Amino acid sequence: MILTDIFKKKRKEFPKMVVLYLSSELNKILVAPQYVDESWIRFEQEEIEILNFDCSNELLGETIKRNFDKFARKNMEDKKRTSKDWPAYQASKLRSMKEFENKYDRITINGANEANIIMTFEADMNLKSDINLTSSVSAFADNEKLGSLTKELNEIQKSKKFE
Numbered sequence: 001m002i003l004t005d006i007f008k009k010k011r012k013e014f015p016k017m018v019v020l021y022l023s024s025e026l027n028k029i030l031v032a033p034q035y036v037d038e039s040w041i042r043f044e045q046e047e048i049e050i051l052n053f054d055c056s057n058e059l060l061g062e063t064i065k066r067n068f069d070k071f072a073r074k075n076m077e078d079k080k081r082t083s084k085d086w087p088a089y090q091a092s093k094l095r096s097m098k099e100f101e102n103k104y105d106r107i108t109i110n111g112a113n114e115a116n117i118i119m120t121f122e123a124d125m126n127l128k129s130d131i132n133l134t135s136s137v138s139a140f141a142d143n144e145k146l147g148s149l150t151k152e153l154n155e156i157q158k159s160k161k162f163e
Contacts, residue, residue, distance in 0.1 A: 015111030016071035017042055018064060021088050021104040022154045027053045030104070031063055032088040033070035043076055048091040057147025064146050068109060068119070068139070105157045107150060112136060119146075123153040125160065133157070 014036045021030040031049040034042045049063055083089065083097050094100045105124065112118035116139055123133040133156055137149055 013114040014040070014071075014073070015114055016068050016116045017111070018067045018071070018109050019044070019088070020064070020107045020109065020150065021092070021100075022053065022107065022150075022157075023104045024053050024154075024158070025103055026092075028092070029053055029055070029060065030088045030091055031067045032086075033067040035072055035074040035076075037073070037075045041076060043081070044087045045070060045072075046087050048087045050091060055147075057144045057151065059143075059147070060150055061141075061143030061146030061148075064109060064150065065139075065143065068111075068116075105154055107153055107157075111139070121149060121153055123157045125157060127160070 017034040017036075019032045019034065021028075021032065023029075029051040031051065032044045033047070035045055036042050049067060051060060051063060089097060089100050092100050092104065094103065107124070108122045110120045110122070112120050118136050119139050119141075121135045121137070125132050133153060135149060135153060137145065
């Protein structure tokens with residue numbers, strides 16, 4: 001080993017990320033894999049996967065893992081993007097961003113750290129206090145468990161009640 005190798009900066013790895021938008025009313029789950037650019041800005045990839053809201057836990061978990069692994073580095077080409085440019089909003093085919101935000105609940109799934117062996121699920125509760133619901137699970141958990149956890153978090157999101 002050369003002494004200068006010790007002082008070389010390693011390329012920073014980023015925790016992976018995927019965002020789910022769930023709507024029981026529209027019977028859809030939009031699965032939005034993410035990019036990250038050199039300034040740590042995260043943004044949605046162009047391809048959004050759409051599932052039926054009542055899909056099996058197995059299928060939902062498999063889709064979460066596949067899209068979590070699509071996480072990649074990419075510099076944002078258009079820095080002036082607005083929320084109407086979001087691929088998930090466009091995939092929803094709704095008329096306004098307000099309608100999108102009213103009809104869909106958001107669950108963000110991040111790697112707990114750059115090793116990405118723990119997935120942290122954060123359910124946006126849309127509370128004035130900015131309190132959100134968070135749960136962690138092994139990235140190696142079976143698909144059924146990931147799907148079940150997602151649906152349980154979404155039930156709590158909809159009811160706004162904690163047990």
